[in-house]
Amino acid sequence: MTSETSGIPSPKVTLTDDQWREKLTPAEFAVLRQAGTEPAGVGEYTDTKTEGVYDCRACGAELFRSSEKFSSHCGWPSFFDPSHSDAVILRPDDSHGMRRVEVLCANCHSHLGHVFTGEGYPTPTDQRYCINSISLKLVPAE
Template sequence: MKTKNHFLRILFLLQLFMFNVSAQTTNKQNNTKKSTSMESPIKKPGNPFYSNTDATKLNLTDAEWKKVLPEDVYEVTRHADTERPFTGKYWNTDEKGTYYCAACGNKLFRSGAKFSSSCGWPSFFEQDNKNSVVYKTDNSLGMERTESLCGRCGGHLGHLFDDGPAPTGKRYCMNSIALDFIPDTK
């Protein structure tokens, strides 16, 4: 078990390294800046709507999103696709930091609200603030569920269930591909 966890941590770190390398801009912005700065610590040069600090609601067409998002992020956030369980980069992590919407940069969750649900997707028991995540009824796949959407861009994040831990009893079951993560600075 210890070897498996060690392997999973190495795999996660390798994926995180590859993600950071591919996301660097030509001026090599520092992704470890404190998230309290007025500038977005994560840079997505092809997405002019991405901001970790701007809370202005976005109302873009599907075609506009398709132009600025990577295909996998687009399919999950704009068409409610779901990544396979136990495959996402954040399903089994416990690093301290903040999770943001991968489509628009909206602040969604703090790592202190993340818990191990063993469902194969990152799970949280509460959102960052009352506006960070919004909901709608989802009757797809012959089930009635509560869909969780980004409060800024309306992008699909995952689903909300009533089987989480105290104090809320909620489980925000999120797709890793719909999340960006900024670790706390030491």
């Protein structure tokens, strides 16, 4: 199923705002459901080196792996690729007077952050998925 207005597939997980508010903290709701941004440098995963999988904090879908995480020194966790090509949805974001590309969880359409290209980081994709820590839940490798 596809949303007629955006061409983006409909989310598999659909909850009302009230249901999301029951499931998420106010800070999580502000970022994940209202496209907010946590302050730079405060997120729990900004500098973590723990091996594992990063899931969507809202729905639990796998999004990123520690093997694609790198230190960008931008104040948020950075990844050069999602764990699977269909794990995230990219859509244009022209808010705040700038052109960016928003990253959404493909499973529940929660806001994760933005992806930037061509910044010169020495990564295989030349991309930086700049993701809010509060949008993620790290499941450490065993």
